[in-house]
Amino acid sequence: MTKPARWLWKVLRILLVVYAIACLLLVILQGRMLYFPQPLIESTPEDYGAQYSQISIPVDQSANLYAWWIPAKDPSAPTLIYFHGNYGNVGANAEHAARLARTCCNVLLFDYRGYGRSSGPFPNESRIYTDAEAVWHYLVDQKHAHPDNILFYGHSLGGGVAVEMASRHPEAAGLILDSAFTSVADRALVDPFYRCFPIRLLVHERFDSIHKLPSIHLPLLIIAGTADTTIPASMSRELYAKAPGPKQLVLIDGGGHDNSAAIGGAKYTDPFAQFVSSTQPQQQPLPHP
16 A cells, blocks of 8 residues: 555544544434523513413422413413423523413413423433423323313424324324424434434434324414524425324414514414314304203
8 A cells, every 4th residue: 555545544544533423422412412401580471461370290209390370361261281492491482472371372381301490300302201291191180171172382392392292192182383393303404514424323312293293183283484594494394294184384474483473473373373263172052942
């Protein structure tokens, strides 16, 4: 082997080692690259004119979930379990949760373990699903809410949680996805940096909604902002295409990842309220005597 060839082979080996280390780090540090919990809650629904009460929901003997109950004006209104995204805590979602409560429904907004005031270890996909189950059973088993009066709402990564819950609980009333991705792997591949890695082999925090939706037959509302640079609206279109229905897709012109409701106004809240109303059992008129 010539000297240039030996030098080239040495450089190639170094690059392969660096690439292998980078792949290993993507696996080991994946959770830290996906979840960004914040301990400090900086705002509450009260800051946005909504009454609320604080709730503690046990997951197991060692952990409790911190949650807010934000009631609608009509106490018999449906209840929305609100699954928030990967950043912050309930405080970052206080304004939107208050908006939804004013619009049409009771809202139960909670933090996954490791977020805000919820105790427990750093989050991962499996733990988040366990947390979501604890909230469902709190409503159904302890508060005796009827499943057909409960809807799942997920924003961003929370959309993946909502889809998982819909797959587990077909007895629920409906599913709402807001700025949701098709899967973590698909979202990673939007970034050119990750395209040089075998992402689909490395990802273990999957939230693989695109493959779960075809078997979910709950009424579905998908909302996305056309100017979302975090999760492109094309992913919402893909989710919509995979869903068997009944389904509805609402695109908010100029809406971003976190502000579609503020940008869209009634174009957001009207379809939202109409969808929630449509999922509720219709009362049959009393027979004539």
